[in-house]
Each structure stands twice: as structure tokens, then as C-alpha cells.
Amino acid sequence: MTARGSNWLLFWPTLVILLFFLVPFLLLLRVSVAMPGLGAVGAGGFDLRNYTSLPFDSGFVKSIGFSLALAAGVAVISLSLAFPFTFWLTRMKRAAQVIWLVFLLTTLSLSEVLITFAWQVMLAKRVGLSNLLVWMHLLPEPISLSPNLWAVVACLVYLVIPFSVLLLFPGMSRIDPQMGEAARTMGASATRAFFTVIVPLMRRPIVACFLMSFIVTIGSYVAPLVLGRPEHWTVAILISKAALNANNLPLATAMSVVFLAATALFCGLVLSMSRSRARA
Amino acid sequence: MLGLEVQGVAKSYAKASVVDHVSFSVPQGEFVCFLGPSGCGKTTLLRLIAGLEAPSAGRIILDDRDITSQAAHERSFGMVFQALALFPPLNVEENIGYSLRLRDGRRKTHGKRIEELLELVRLPGIGKRTVSQLSGGQRQRVAIARALAQEPRILLMDEPFSALDAKLREEMQVEIRLLQQKLKITTILVTHDQREAMTLADRVLVMANGRVQQMGTALDIYRNPANKFVAAFIGLSNLIDVEVAGASSVRFADQLIDVGHIPASVAPGEAATLSVRPENVLVDSLASGRSDELLGTVIFVRDYGATIEARIECSGREIISVSPSAQWRGMKAMDKVRLQFVADACRVLPP
Numbered sequence: 001m002t003a004r005g006s007n008w009l010l011f012w013p014t015l016v017i018l019l020f021f022l023v024p025f026l027l028l029l030r031v032s033v034a035m036p037g038l039g040a041v042g043a044g045g046f047d048l049r050n051y052t053s054l055p056f057d058s059g060f061v062k063s064i065g066f067s068l069a070l071a072a073g074v075a076v077i078s079l080s081l082a083f084p085f086t087f088w089l090t091r092m093k094r095a096a097q098v099i100w101l102v103f104l105l106t107t108l109s110l111s112e113v114l115i116t117f118a119w120q121v122m123l124a125k126r127v128g129l130s131n132l133l134v135w136m137h138l139l140p141e142p143i144s145l146s147p148n149l150w151a152v153v154a155c156l157v158y159l160v161i162p163f164s165v166l167l168l169f170p171g172m173s174r175i176d177p178q179m180g181e182a183a184r185t186m187g188a189s190a191t192r193a194f195f196t197v198i199v200p201l202m203r204r205p206i207v208a209c210f211l212m213s214f215i216v217t218i219g220s221y222v223a224p225l226v227l228g229r230p231e232h233w234t235v236a237i238l239i240s241k242a243a244l245n246a247n248n249l250p251l252a253t254a255m256s257v258v259f260l261a262a263t264a265l266f267c268g269l270v271l272s273m274s275r276s277r278a279r280a
Numbered sequence: 281m282l283g284l285e286v287q288g289v290a291k292s293y294a295k296a297s298v299v300d301h302v303s304f305s306v307p308q309g310e311f312v313c314f315l316g317p318s319g320c321g322k323t324t325l326l327r328l329i330a331g332l333e334a335p336s337a338g339r340i341i342l343d344d345r346d347i348t349s350q351a352a353h354e355r356s357f358g359m360v361f362q363a364l365a366l367f368p369p370l371n372v373e374e375n376i377g378y379s380l381r382l383r384d385g386r387r388k389t390h391g392k393r394i395e396e397l398l399e400l401v402r403l404p405g406i407g408k409r410t411v412s413q414l415s416g417g418q419r420q421r422v423a424i425a426r427a428l429a430q431e432p433r434i435l436l437m438d439e440p441f442s443a444l445d446a447k448l449r450e451e452m453q454v455e456i457r458l459l460q461q462k463l464k465i466t467t468i469l470v471t472h473d474q475r476e477a478m479t480l481a482d483r484v485l486v487m488a489n490g491r492v493q494q495m496g497t498a499l500d501i502y503r504n505p506a507n508k509f510v511a512a513f514i515g516l517s518n519l520i521d522v523e524v525a526g527a528s529s530v531r532f533a534d535q536l537i538d539v540g541h542i543p544a545s546v547a548p549g550e551a552a553t554l555s556v557r558p559e560n561v562l563v564d565s566l567a568s569g570r571s572d573e574l575l576g577t578v579i580f581v582r583d584y585g586a587t588i589e590a591r592i593e594c595s596g597r598e599i600i601s602v603s604p605s606a607q608w609r610g611m612k613a614m615d616k617v618r619l620q621f622v623a624d625a626c627r628v629l630p631p
Contacts, residue, residue: 181332182365184352186379186430192353196378200369 032253050254060238060255064262067218067234072266074156075213079206081157082164087198089165090173101169104162112159116222119155120146123227151227156220160213167212171205172198207274211267218263235259282308282343283466284329284434289338291324298324300490301338306434306483308343309464311457313477316487317513322470323438325487329468330436331355342433358427360437364419366411372398372422373407379430397425400459417448424456428463435460437469441476453480474514478502486510502557508629511555518561518599520554521631530554530628533595535574539626546630553629560625561601563590565609566616574619578611594619 035045089100122128123145133139145151175198183193199206221236235255243252284306291299299321306312314322327333329340331352340348347355356379366375373394374381380390391407398404401421406414414422420440427435437456441449457480460467471477477484478498486493486501486509493513494506505511512519522530522537524546529536532554539554546552566575576594588608590601599619611617 176363176365178361178363178365179367181352182359182361182367183378184332185330185355185357185359185436186426187353187356187382188378189351189353192382196382197367201367203369 028253028256031250032257034250036248036250047250050250051258053251060235063233063235063238064259066232067236067259068262068266070152070156070224070232070234071214071217071220074153074160074217075210077153078157078160078164078213079210082161082168082209083199083202083206086165086168086172087194089169090175091177101166104165107162112220113222115159116155116226119151119158119223120226123151146227147229147232149228149232152224152232155223155227156217159220159223160216163216164209164213167209168202168205171202175201203274207270211270214267214270215263281305283310284468285339285341286325286329287339287341289325289328289335289340291321291328291333292336298490299328299335302487302490302492303338304485304492304495306466306468308466311460311467311469311480311482313481313484314468314470314487315474315477315484315514316472316493318472320487321490322472322487326436326438326468326470329434330357330359356430356432357434357436358430358432360423360427360435360440362439362442364423364440364443366419366423366426368411370411371407372403372409372411372414375411375422376407376426376429378426383430393429397429400428401425402455416444417452420444420452421455424459428465433466435465435467437467439470439472441471449476456480486513488513503625505555505627505629508553508555508631511553511627511629516558516600518554518556518558520556520597520599522552522554522628524548524550524552524628528623533574533597537574537621537626538623539621539628540623542628546628551631553631554621555627555629556599556621557625558589558600558602560622561592561599562620562622563592563601563603563608563611563617564620565611566618574621576617576619578613578615578617580613581611592617592619 032050033046033048034050035047036050089097092100123130125142125144128142128145130139130142130145134142179197179201180190180193183197184190188196218234219236220234221240224232224234225237239252239255239259242248242255286305287303288301289299289303290297290301302321302325314325316322324333328335331347331350331354335348338348339346342355367378370378373391376394376397377390380388380393384390394407395404398407401424403418403421403425406418411419411422423440427437440456441452444452453476456467456469469477469480481498483495484498484501485495488509494501494510496504501510501514505514505517508519511517520532522532524542525531525536526548528540528542529538530542530552531537537554542552563578574594576592576599578590579593579598580591582589583605586605587602588605590603590608590611592599592601601619
């Protein structure tokens with residue numbers, strides 16, 4: 001094969017990205033400035049009102065704030081659970097590690113929809129967890145544990161944790177156990193050694209894991225819809241309502257673009273913060 | 281006693297015994313090397329002393345205080361690890377100051393102490409560099425400075441020079457010895473390199489199969505090996521199966537050989553092993569032809585300039601001799617020769 005031929009082969013992933021990501025994104029931008037009700041997809045012409053009317057739209061800004069806070073919260077909770085678990089996992093025997101990793105991969109094969117409805121059943125009054133608590137004499141009678149915010153958070157954390165563990169595992173398993181031992185011989189207790197040596201060594205994977213959990217959660221749709229009240233609805237739900245119920249595609253796309261910008265801004269902020277911490 | 285005492289310490293994993301009831305003591309200020317083949321338990325013994333492993337049996341005593349159950353971070357012995365384990369997120373200064381920060385908190389600055397330590401390991405002014413900017417030798421020195429920062433009662437080193445090239449290793453060996461003598465710090469170094477152990481240590485502890493085979497000065501161990509393993513492991517030795525004949529002689533190849541002294545552990549008539557270092561095997565040309573001498577045939581001669589090594593077949597056994605060139609009388613391969621062992625240098629060991 002000629003050098004030029006192999007270059008073209010290497011170029012095709014770029015083409016795929018252009019075709020399947022950039023083109024739809026450009027279409028999205030185009031539709032977001034269209035006039036509602038015109039053209040083939042119900043959107044044509046040019047109108048900036050989709051954007052100018054947004055902040056006054058019912059609860060949209062509040063929903064952006066809620067979505068960001070929910071995603072950040074879920075990311076923090078899943079990181080703080082996954083990190084110690086992964087540390088413990090890397091100190092296990094090889095065979096036990098494989099079993100855990102296979103188990104985690106298996107849970108990834110379940111769809112978000114399936115998991116969400118499973119949580120709904122688990123939190124329900126008739127058959128749910130509360131019956132277990134009653135049986136243990138911790139509750140007088142069964143109650144429904146959803147819809148509420150914590151049901152949404154629990155379900156999302158459950159969804160995100162396998163990703164977090166799989167993302168932290170390679171970095172964590174590369175850390176030489178001598179690092180922790182060195183800290184201990186210098187007067188650090190096991191806990192102290194963990195926070196002063198292991199955590200700083202894992203700074204990059206921690207940031208990557210936080211951002212990944214954040215991105216996975218920010219687009220959540222089913223869990224808040226099924227397990228939350230209307231005030232817990234994420235932007236994704238509002239967008240789908242605008243697009244499908246109100247049939248206003250230009251408004252929905254404008255919401256998406258603004259939401260995308262807000263998310264990008266947040267991620268950029270986290271990255272620059274972690275960089276400045278590294279330099280300090 | 282001021283110093284470290286290890287009393288009957290054992291460590292076993294599942295059913296395998298790694299350290300088997302080891303006892304010895306290291307007086308304050310002494311430099312001891314644990315020497316042995318890989319898998320002999322020397323690193324585990326060091327980790328037991330550091331508190332990184334808990335012993336299955338026995339006691340560890342420092343300055344008459346039992347520290348067996350004390351956690352590693354409470355012992356605060358300085359330790360240099362094989363992989364050095366410098367912390368990459370921290371710079372040189374922060375690495376060295378790690379133990380001081382833990383002890384005194386973040387508020388106190390330790391700039392002066394850190395600079396002193398860097399001067400001690402002859403790396404002044406590199407405090408602000410990151411670990412990745414250092415060469416192998418520099419990392420080694422920073423690791424030593426870091427281990428010394430907390431002024432430990434004992435400095436432990438686990439094969440610290442194994443990653444360095446030969447020239448740098450020799451330099452570091454001299455340097456660590458000078459440093460140890462200057463600070464008069466009790467030091468234990470684990471190595472599988474007998475040259476390293478012999479040149480560094482006041483006393484060498486030879487280990488095999490989890491047990492102490494012998495402990496003594498380098499010269500003592502070389503001259504008076506306690507058993508067959510030590511005789512074979514330290515330096516080069518001819519180990520010859522013999523039968524004890526009398527109070528000071530053994531029988532080999534139908535000849536009585538005078539060996540000066542036979543220990544009480546082997547009785548006349550019993551089998552034993554005779555250990556003779558090659559420099560104590562004297563070779564002469566066959567002139568006298570007396571029947572009461574040990575005779576052999578030269579197989580191979582190698583001329584090193586200052587010395588000559590010869591391999592001599594004698595009653596089905598190969599015996600190595602090293603003689604100063606001036607005393608070698610020009611024997612060649614296939615020549616018949618007579619052999620003589622220097623009686624005072626012969627050691628009779630249990631088989």
C-alpha cells in the first residue's frame with residue numbers, strides 16, 4: 001500500500017466525525033434560528049426570537065441550574081463512592097478483581113430505562129425497600145420512596161458508578177504499593193497516606209472521572225421523569241416537551257444550544273480549576 | 281542494649297514460611313547487610329523491622345523497648361525502597377519535607393533543614409525541581425535525603441542501588457558508607473550482591489530459606505564459613521566430600537590431608553565437607569614422586585596476569601586453584617601435578 005493510500009485510510013475517522021457529529025450540529029444551529037412552523041421540518045426562515053424569548057420561558061433558566069447542580073452532585077457522590085472502592089479493588093487478588101470487573105461491565109449492558117423502572121419498583125410502596133425496613137422494625141408501615149429528588153440521585157449514581165470505577169481502575173492499579181508504604185514509614189497513618197499520596201497521584205483520573213460522570217448525568221431523561229417531581233425535571237425533559245408536545249422544533253433546538261453552552265462552560269471551568277491547582 | 285534486637289521473629293503466608301524464627305541484634309550505629317539469594321526472606325525481614333508486615337511470631341526490640349505491635353508510621357524508621365517511591369506530584373523539596381510536614385503541620389517551614397539534607401547528599405539547590413527532572417543517581421540521593429529527614433533511629437534500605445548502572449552503583453556505595461559513618465546511624469541494607477555487602481557492612485547477615493546462616497564481619501564469613509551454603513555462596517570455594525580420619529586430618533582420594541582443626545560437630549569416621557578457597561590450593565610440578573601426596577592432572581589454565589587460575593582433576597573431582605603468577609612453575613594442561621591444601625585455611629563443615 002502506498003503512503004498516500006494509508007493516509008486516506010487514517011483520514012476516514014475524521015470524515016465519520018464530520019459527517020455524523022459536525023453536520024447534525026450545524027443543522028441544529030440552523031434550526032435554532034428558524035421561524036416556527038415554516039419549512040420541511042416545521043422550521044424555516046430566520047428568527048432570533050427563539051433565543052431572546054428563552055430566559056423568560058417558564059423555569060428554563062432554573063432548570064439549567066438544576067440540571068448542572070444535579071449532574072455535579074451525582075458526579076461528586078459517585079466519585080466519592082467509586083474512588084475508595086477502586087482502591088480496595090486494586091488491592092484484591094487478580095481473580096477477585098476479574099469477577100468484580102465483569103460484574104460491573106454486566107451492569108453496563110442494562111439500559112437506563114430498565115434500571116430506572118427497576119428503581120421505581122424498588123422504591124414503591126407495595127413491594128419496595130420500605131417493606132424490608134418495616135420487616136426490620138425500622139418503619140411502622142410501608143411508604144412510597146418516590147417520586148423525590150433522592151430517588152433520582154440514587155438511580156443516577158447507580159448508573160454512573162460502573163463508568164467511574166472502570167475509568168479509575170487503570171490509573172489506580174498502576175500505582176506502586178511502595179508509594180503508600182513509603183508514606184507510612186515517614187509517619188503517615190494509612191488514612192493520611194491515602195489522602196496525601198494516593199489521591200494526588202490520581203488527580204488526572206479524578207478530574208476525568210468527575211467530568212465523565214457529569215456529562216453522562218447532565219443528559220439524563222428517564223430517571224428524573226420517572227422518579228422525580230416536575231421541579232426535578234432536567235433540561236432534557238423540557239427540550240423534549242418543547243419538541244414533541246408543543247411541536248416547536250426551533251425553540252427546542254435553541255434550548256439545546258444554550259444548554260450545550262452552559263455545560264461546556266461548566267466543564268471548561270472545572271478543567272481550568274484543576275490545571276491551576278496542578279501549577280500551584 | 282542500645283540498638284535493635286530481633287528475637288525469634290517468624291513470618292509465614294498461608295503455609296509457606298518466609299522468615300523462620302530469626303534472631304540477631306544490631307548495636308547502635310552499626311551498618312548491617314542482609315545478604316542472600318532472591319527469595320531467601322531478606323526483604324520480608326526488612327519489612328517486618330519497618331513494621332510494614334506483622335510477624336507471625338517473635339519480638340522486635342529497639343533500645344530495650346518492645347516495638348513489635350507498633351505501626352509503621354509510629355516507628356518512623358527511614359526507609360529507602362527498591363523502586364525509591366518518590367512522590368511524582370511533589371517536587372524535591374516537598375518530597376524531602378513530607379515527614380516533617382506530617383510531624384509539624386503545614387505552617388512551619390522546613391527550608392533550612394531541607395537545604396541541609398540536600399547538601400548532605402551533595403545536591404544543593406535542586407529543591408524546586410520535579411522528580412521527573414532528576415537523573416537516576418539524583419533520585420537515589422533524594423530518596424536517601426527523604427528517609428533521613430525525620431532523623432530516624434534506623435535507616436532501612438531495600439536493594440537501593442539495583443536500578444543504577446555499575447559505575448554509579450559503586451559511587452553510591454562509597455557515598456552511603458561515608459554518610460552512615462558521619463551520621464553514626466544504625467543502618468540495615470538488603471542486597472543480593474556479595475561485593476556490595478562485603479564493602480559496605482560492619483557485619484553481614486547471610487540468609488537462606490528464611491533462616492540466618494551466619495552473621496559476622498565480611499572477613500570472618502569469608503574465612504570461617506559456618507556451613508556449606510555460606511562457603512559456596514560467599515566467594516569461590518572448593519567443596520570436597522571427605523571422611524573424617526583423625527583429630528586433625530581427613531581422608532580424600534586415599535590420602536590423609538592435614539586440615540589443622542576439626543569441629544566437634546563431626547566425629548571421626550563420619551562424612552564431611554572440606555572447604556578450601558582457591559588461593560589456598562598450592563600446585564607444584566611432579567618432582568618428588570612421593571606416594572603420600574595428592575596427585576592430579578591440569579585440565580585448564582587461565583592467565584590473569586597477576587594471578588593464574590588452574591582447574592585440576594583429582595580423583596574424579598575438579599579443584600580450582602588461584603596462585604600468584606610468580607609462584608606458577610609453567611605447568612600446562614595435561615601435566616601431572618601435586619596438590620597441597622594450606623592446613624590453617626581448610627575448613628571442615630557438616631556435609
